[in-house]
Amino acid sequence: MNKTLEQKKEVTILFAGDSGDGIQLTGNQFSDTTALFGNDVRTFPDFPAEIRAPQGTVAGVSGFQLQFGSSDLYSPGDKADVLVVMNSAALKANLHNLKSSGIVIANSAGFDKKNLKLSGYGDENPLHTISEKEFRIHEIDITKLTRTALVDSGLGTKEVDRSKNMFVLGFLYWMYNRSLATTESFIKSKFKTKKHLIDANIKVLKAGYHFGDTSETFTSRYDVKPADLPKGNYRSIMGNQATALGLVAASQKSGLELLYASYPITPASDILHELAKHKNFGVKTFQAEDEIAAACAAVGASFAGNLAITASSGPGIALKGETIGLSVILELPLVIINVQRGGPSTGLPTKTEQSDLLQALYGRNGEAQTVVIAAKSPSDCFDKAYQACKIAVEHMTPVMLLTDGYMANGSEPWAFPKSADLPEIINHKTDKINSDKGYLPYLRDENLVRSWAVPGTKDLQHRVGGLEKDFLTGNVSYDPDNHEKMVKVRAAKIAKISDFIAEIELEAGTIDADVLVLGWGSTFGAIKTAVKDLSEEGYKVAHAHLTFINPMPRNLGAMLKSFKKVLIPELNDAQMVHVIRSKYLIDAIPFNKIKGLPFSIEEIKAKILETLPS
Amino acid sequence: MTVNSNKLSAKDYATDLDVRWCPGCGDYSILKQVQTVLADEGVVKEDVVFVSGIGCSSRFPYYMDTYGIHSIHGRAPAIVSGMKIANPDLSIWMITGDGDALSIGGNHLIHLLRRNFDINVLLFNNEIYGLTKGQYSPTSPKGKVTKSTPMGSIDHPFNPLALCMGADATYIARTMDRDPKHMREILNSANGHKGTSMVEIYQNCNVFNDGAFEDFTDKKRKAETTLYLENGKPLVFGENQNKGIKLDGFKPIVVDLDSTSVDELWIHDESDKIKATILIGFFSDPSDLDFLPRPFGVFYQKDRFIYEEALINQVAEVTKRKGKGDLDSLLAGSNAWTI
Numbered sequence: 038m039n040k041t042l043e044q045k046k047e048v049t050i051l052f053a054g055d056s057g058d059g060i061q062l063t064g065n066q067f068s069d070t071t072a073l074f075g076n077d078v079r080t081f082p083d084f085p086a087e088i089r090a091p092q093g094t095v096a097g098v099s100g101f102q103l104q105f106g107s108s109d110l111y112s113p114g115d116k117a118d119v120l121v122v123m124n125s126a127a128l129k130a131n132l133h134n135l136k137s138s139g140i141v142i143a144n145s146a147g148f149d150k151k152n153l154k155l156s157g158y159g160d161e162n163p164l165h166t167i168s169e170k171e172f173r174i175h176e177i178d179i180t181k182l183t184r185t186a187l188v189d190s191g192l193g194t195k196e197v198d199r200s201k202n203m204f205v206l207g208f209l210y211w212m213y214n215r216s217l218a219t220t221e222s223f224i225k226s227k228f229k230t231k232k233h234l235i236d237a238n239i240k241v242l243k244a245g246y247h248f249g250d251t252s253e254t255f256t257s258r259y260d261v262k263p264a265d266l267p268k269g270n271y272r273s274i275m276g277n278q279a280t281a282l283g284l285v286a287a288s289q290k291s292g293l294e295l296l297y298a299s300y301p302i303t304p305a306s307d308i309l310h311e312l313a314k315h316k317n318f319g320v321k322t323f324q325a326e327d328e329i330a331a332a333c334a335a336v337g338a339s340f341a342g343n344l345a346i347t348a349s350s351g352p353g354i355a356l357k358g359e360t361i362g363l364s365v366i367l368e369l370p371l372v373i374i375n376v377q378r379g380g381p382s383t384g385l386p387t388k389t390e391q392s393d394l395l396q397a398l399y400g401r402n403g404e405a406q407t408v409v410i411a412a413k414s415p416s417d418c419f420d421k422a423y424q425a426c427k428i429a430v431e432h433m434t435p436v437m438l439l440t441d442g443y444m445a446n447g448s449e450p451w452a453f454p455k456s457a458d459l460p461e462i463i464n465h466k467t468d469k470i471n472s473d474k475g476y477l478p479y480l481r482d483e484n485l486v487r488s489w490a491v492p493g494t495k496d497l498q499h500r501v502g503g504l505e506k507d508f509l510t511g512n513v514s515y516d517p518d519n520h521e522k523m524v525k526v527r528a529a530k531i532a533k534i535s536d537f538i539a540e541i542e543l544e545a546g547t548i549d550a551d552v553l554v555l556g557w558g559s560t561f562g563a564i565k566t567a568v569k570d571l572s573e574e575g576y577k578v579a580h581a582h583l584t585f586i587n588p589m590p591r592n593l594g595a596m597l598k599s600f601k602k603v604l605i606p607e608l609n610d611a612q613m614v615h616v617i618r619s620k621y622l623i624d625a626i627p628f629n630k631i632k633g634l635p636f637s638i639e640e641i642k643a644k645i646l647e648t649l650p651s
Numbered sequence: 652m653t654v655n656s657n658k659l660s661a662k663d664y665a666t667d668l669d670v671r672w673c674p675g676c677g678d679y680s681i682l683k684q685v686q687t688v689l690a691d692e693g694v695v696k697e698d699v700v701f702v703s704g705i706g707c708s709s710r711f712p713y714y715m716d717t718y719g720i721h722s723i724h725g726r727a728p729a730i731v732s733g734m735k736i737a738n739p740d741l742s743i744w745m746i747t748g749d750g751d752a753l754s755i756g757g758n759h760l761i762h763l764l765r766r767n768f769d770i771n772v773l774l775f776n777n778e779i780y781g782l783t784k785g786q787y788s789p790t791s792p793k794g795k796v797t798k799s800t801p802m803g804s805i806d807h808p809f810n811p812l813a814l815c816m817g818a819d820a821t822y823i824a825r826t827m828d829r830d831p832k833h834m835r836e837i838l839n840s841a842n843g844h845k846g847t848s849m850v851e852i853y854q855n856c857n858v859f860n861d862g863a864f865e866d867f868t869d870k871k872r873k874a875e876t877t878l879y880l881e882n883g884k885p886l887v888f889g890e891n892q893n894k895g896i897k898l899d900g901f902k903p904i905v906v907d908l909d910s911t912s913v914d915e916l917w918i919h920d921e922s923d924k925i926k927a928t929i930l931i932g933f934f935s936d937p938s939d940l941d942f943l944p945r946p947f948g949v950f951y952q953k954d955r956f957i958y959e960e961a962l963i964n965q966v967a968e969v970t971k972r973k974g975k976g977d978l979d980s981l982l983a984g985s986n987a988w989t990i
Binding site for chain 2: 069072073075219266267268269270271272273274282285286289290294296298315316317318319320321323325326327329330331332333334335336337338339340341342343345359360363367453454455456491492493494495496497498499500501502503504512513
């Protein structure tokens, strides 16, 4: 039969189902395929903390939202155009995230009596009561169709049912006219020698695709043309993966062996998983007995001359605090990555938040400044991880890199660099006695940076420690003036790094705008899109985004003071506002969300409009 | 670790800093023996690192003209682990105390031992917190009256070496500050062991816990209260070497050599884990009815793969299989496209 082809500029799809339904895999596969096709793509996985939460319940629903389009995108979209639900709980949890007149694709087998009861709908099947005016509902018995496709496969029902996400995927590939090739090769590499599973999954994938073709229910297909992205070589990348690659790249470029020490914690563990795969780059991973040990192992490795990294999320960073203080006073290179999640305490392990900013800046005893930098998107994690290593090594200091659950698990196309184009990383290793009094470990260069004499280097034996040390010899010193001098010089060394970082520039808008939206971290996409939309509507709005939080860019104060109003959206209870107000005496306007979820573009727009002069 | 051909003396391993332990502290004796052992073995100074945590003993690195870190409380085992991974060629000595290793750092200690990094651990046990001026420690006996336990401690103490055995340590020994010759032998032997060598050193704190080990150091009594272990030799002790230990099943009993032949005695075998476990259990007080003499020497020694070697082997194996990593192809991944 004839099917119409409808043009779309961008589409947001939300996949939802039980946490065992393979929703994350489905979402990632669709993203990879459509990215490879040439669309711009942004993703937002959202899943419960439980590995297999009670089946069929709203609490157990796992979601994966993605937006793809034929123009530049910066966020995974606000509300979805298409909501794919594997059961009634998934519908209940997500219907409010669907645009009006959006499409629901529902696995009707997930709306049986048992599921309806578990999800709290009771006896009434919502698919039959939702107004057709409001949403377009398509019921497909995905479970049955999958079973039919695999009737001769010899697989058990459980295994058969596990591949129903491939049916969904195949169907959506039909709907958006995408090739099956990426997913086919993914299936082959995932199941390797298990040919029966490869065959079964590909068969169901194709069954889904053909179902779209032959079913009379569906009359429309959609066409989303490739985006006009800047020229370059692209790949799809997730934030944690980008962080890991940034670390490997820094190790390779600096010539320093990489030691990554960490303790499993959500959502940081994927960095460890990724790095553990790359031992042929000389990467050494160490899963320590606890967070403190991970940080300490990194300090030990740094003293011995490695590029040493530790990572965690909020509660783990709290445990590492004392060790970070040690690296501050030792003045050794150390990169600490905090993939932030909802807090306090255990908080919301799988949800995103930006509430560890003040912890990063101040969460240690004594005057213990570290460099603090924040990545803004999945692919930016690569650049910032690389830069964190570069600063740590070149300035002999701990550097805290803040990412968060949103960018860590989200993905986007990445115009990856050539290794030859990455900036050089120069270390301060020495084999020379630096004074006529012998080797002085705390003698500084013009940037207040000390040298790095590693064990094994002849005649440079020296002792360092957590006690306050003499300005030059590093020997223990209780001298009052020396202590104050050391506190000041350690701070001045960090402040001096602002000479080595770029000035902040406006992402959008001009200096005469009525309001500047100052963001940091993963709020980038939502702010960028909101400001772009409002500018197109004629509003005078500007956007600047902070990467360097300590030290801040040298021109930041002047820039902020040139605007009448500064609005700071953050996923916390106004932490950056607190910093900006105290540092620059600017009455910045807070805009906060603390729901474990990213900002929507609409939320930011509404707040900007409220802030603008009427 | 390389060996120096220009022979250095013990003094060459000392820094010019004034040693600041209390006069009469047992730590002086340990410092001297460690310097002597390094000189004896001709260890190259720049290849040595002393790492400590917090406590009186943890000032030790400042007095060694080697590399060193005086780190934070309890964390030295984790620091040496990372350091050994970074550079397996270093000779790393970890200096710790009963509070540092067994209380705040207990978790790290057991994991260091099970991983079996090639490191020497010297645990200065003085059964007291000295640096914080006299609180009871995890090795203080029950009933110990200290500043924090004016009515006597109600904590049951650790038997440190039993804990180490439980963590599958591959080298376990005990010595004491008052017996420098024995200490030197043990330090030499510990340094020779490939793996984590755990040496507990009974160390007298003459300010806050003077005489804690007097039962084993008092000239008049020590022959009856101590048992010096020698591999392959029968367990004999006593004023005239007239007593021995015999095993009755798994039960050790003290016998008089006037009535029992030496041939019937327990022969010390460092490789026998079951016997070592029984020996480590010789932990009673001389006033106890079932008192057994406190053993000194090497209880147990076993060869087991060391962590850093296993890690390096994995890196080498993967590199051999996949080839040396190419950064550009890593960045490109397997699904790249060009616009």
